[in-house]
Amino acid sequence: MRASAIPAWAGATALEAAQASGALAMVLGRTILQLRSLDRRELVRGLVLFGYRSLPLSGVIATLIGATVVLQTSLYVQRFGARNYLGWAAGFSVVWEFGPLLLGLMMAARVGGRNAAELASLNVGGQLDGLRGISLDPFALLVAPRVVATSLSVAGLATVTFALAVLWEAAAAFFTLGLPVRVFFESFEQLLGFGDLAAGVIKSFCFGLTIALISTTAGLRAQGGARAVGHAAAAAVVWSSAAIFALDFILTPLLGALLT
Template identity: 65%
Template sequence: MRAVGGVGALALVAGRTAWGLRRLERRELARGLVQFGYGSLPLALATAALAGVIVVVQASLYIQRFGARAFLGWAAGYGVLWEFGPLLLGLIMSARIGARNAAELATLKVGGQIEGLRGIGLDPFALLVAPRVVAMELSMLGLSTFTFLVSILCEAVAAKLTLDLPVRVFFGTFAQMLNPSDILGGVVKTGAFGLAISLVSTAVGLRAKGGARAVGEAAASAVVLGCAAIFLLDFLLTSLLSKVLA
């Protein structure tokens, strides 16, 4: 029953958020872009750089064994673009902005501000929720571009240092074997993960009841449920996109 109620709450939040887009509060949207996007940039870039190096170091153990050094650029770049990049960014953003969004909305909910907005005839979804959802979605898509560029650059450097693979060979095989469908698949996954994080954290925050303890519980639940939603979507989208974009 709790699962059914959670799905119903998520659907309700999605519907009311879509309706609130008609009167989107632009100042709240701008604040959300700075808070969720710009504020997450250092952490996202640092994680992307380390992840790129780790992928190449681990892959080099097997690449040398089969004499396939020239294909490292394509394999590493494809993995970051299609799977590793969107998934890792989604988990990071779920832990950072998902928890923050849920905690802020839960604070407003238990403090009575949400009901106060309704009491004076204002729509909290248009003023608070819709701008946050749009900001988180745009932040995810924007950050994915920067994290991919940093990750692929660090992969090329790591390949040069560990395998003495020329940078031009690394990027040459990547560019030669890359398909537009690979880029589209990464964008679709990133967008879906961003939407899941924003809607789940919003639904959790607005369902908070009680005092200050409910705020912490909402933040923790947003992270757990957001990560679970990301893994589920990753499985579904990988299965679907591999057939549609093949």
């Protein structure tokens, strides 16, 4: 890179960042304004498409998380002689970290990618302009219900994922360590509170909101042909994943201070 190209690159990057964050703020602001008059049908469609249809995927994720957490910790449980605390340790790591994080990453791909692709192909095909032409607000009709549906879906899926993952953990602990299910759930029940569960659900809701905002913005900003649709979907997935890690970093200490 030539020396003269560096200021140009920095300027272009800063401009792009400002535009993107402005677009995100616009989507968030207009969604909040639209909350009272959401299109019911579109909201239900979003909940079915993003939430209900993702149930099998979240079941698979829960199974893999639950089994893997116990497999990996079983070594230390034996080494430190902490069998009685396994229920708490395994439940804690699923609810606080691995449940929201892995669910968020998978939903970024599934829901975020699909949302961005749908909006981008409507945008590229001129259908959004068509809606404006017959004086319908594409935002109220297409965007706000999706943002609400995605956030609610991810939070709802999180509860299902937590429950399934903990059940699988109990099963895995029984089969690998011979730990009675009663002992597992005793420490789970005694040492984990409502605050821990709330933290996990709030974290997942925030991840869902981020995925929705980023993917919607990426879809609405797409310009061009088939390539632009692919690019919007890819950008939505990548930026949502990056944002999930950054948000995890901010939310974990914050929720930890607030709820425990």
